Amino acid sequence: MKDRFGRPITGLRISVTENCNLDCFYCHREGCPESSREMTAEEIGKIIGLAKEFGVRKIKLTGGEPLLREDIVEVVRAAAIPGIKDVSMTTNGTMLAGLARELAGAGLARINISLDTLNEGTYERITGKRALREALEGIDAALEAGLKPVKLNMVLLAGVNEHEVEPMIAYTSKRGIILQLIELLDAGGKNFTIYHRDLDDIEQSLRERAVAVRTRRSMQARRKYILPGGEVEVVKPMHNSEFCMHCTRLRLTPDGFLKPCLMRNDNLVDVLSHVRAGDISKCRSTFIEAVDRREPYFKKLVLK
Ligand code: SAM
Numbered sequence: 241m242k243d244r245f246g247r248p249i250t251g252l253r254i255s256v257t258e259n260c261n262l263d264c265f266y267c268h269r270e271g272c273p274e275s276s277r278e279m280t281a282e283e284i285g286k287i288i289g290l291a292k293e294f295g296v297r298k299i300k301l302t303g304g305e306p307l308l309r310e311d312i313v314e315v316v317r318a319a320a321i322p323g324i325k326d327v328s329m330t331t332n333g334t335m336l337a338g339l340a341r342e343l344a345g346a347g348l349a350r351i352n353i354s355l356d357t358l359n360e361g362t363y364e365r366i367t368g369k370r371a372l373r374e375a376l377e378g379i380d381a382a383l384e385a386g387l388k389p390v391k392l393n394m395v396l397l398a399g400v401n402e403h404e405v406e407p408m409i410a411y412t413s414k415r416g417i418i419l420q421l422i423e424l425l426d427a428g429g430k431n432f433t434i435y436h437r438d439l440d441d442i443e444q445s446l447r448e449r450a451v452a453v454r455t456r457r458s459m460q461a462r463r464k465y466i467l468p469g470g471e472v473e474v475v476k477p478m479h480n481s482e483f484c485m486h487c488t489r490l491r492l493t494p495d496g497f498l499k500p501c502l503m504r505n506d507n508l509v510d511v512l513s514h515v516r517a518g519d520i521s522k523c524r525s526t527f528i529e530a531v532d533r534r535e536p537y538f539k540k541l542v543l544k
Contacts, residue, residue, distance in 0.1 A: 249294060255272050256284065264368075271503060284319070288318065301316065320347025340381035341385045343387075350387055379415075425503075436478075452466040484538045496512020500534040514526060
């Protein structure tokens with residue numbers, strides 16, 4: 241299924257809980273409003289089944305912190321159904337060590353682990369917790385469980401971790417991990433102006449060192465730099481019309497609203513109420529409505 245801008249919908253990014261055990265000061269919380277309702281694993285499975293009918297083939301589980309859910313293995317199992325080609329998760333990794341194998345066994349194919357720093361003090365400054373050791377153990381466990389690829393998400397923050405790109409490249413390259421350098425998105429509030437760090441100079445230096453550069457069209461046209469010892473992807477969403485034009489994902493909030501865009505909350509469509517009422521035809525209409533409401537957030541400026 242394509243939206244009004246010709247963008248096919250192939251992915252569903254599901255926030256399975258609004259709760260998190262960390263408190264990163266820059267976090268956009270997947271753009272989800274607070275709520276008291278939460279989808280069960282079975283309901284998530286039903287919505288995925290429906291999404292599949294509309295062409296969704298990739299499921300990404302996120303949060304909050306998805307591993308806080310006691311039934312997270314069940315949620316993964318509900319997502320890994322025939323027809324869904326790729327089930328992945330983004331997690332802060334602090335609770336992954338004891339779960340990685342079970343998650344892989346339930347059908348989790350790959351994983352993104354968020355780690356902005358290798359320094360314990362900086363980790364605490366960013367997340368509000370002293371949990372770097374647990375996160376590093378989680379990364380080791382993901383590798384041992386055979387999740388592939390393991391990607392590390394590093395959000396660049398001016399004056400906080402911008403000097404840590406090289407140590408992070410060394411850390412990830414040594415372990416066969418792909419490093420994703422992510423530009424800070426404006427989540428509202430004053431933090432964006434203080435901490436936003438343009439990634440252009442970092443990208444230029446990667447380009448100069450790369451043995452190959454690939455553009456991943458299906459992944460919002462992000463660039464991947466193949467370095468002699470490792471791989472680095474650069475994610476630059478801010479004011480990037482190309483990024484939005486290649487967006488192929490719909491989102492689902494923990495309380496069961498289809499969310500056409502990370503950056504907006506004025507166009508959500510309630511699917512969970514219809515799932516709970518057992519009204520499949522209304523569920524289908526909500527999908528069509530949500531896809532119809534999709535529009536690129538950052539558009540190309542056309543001067544006349
Ligand atoms: N708790 C999980 C985790 O840490 O991966 C999943 C939720 S977290 C919101 C998902 C990803 O969004 C993380 O990699 C995080 O770094 C990133 N993120 C959060 N706020 C952001 C922002 N303002 N700009 C860019 N990335 C952000």
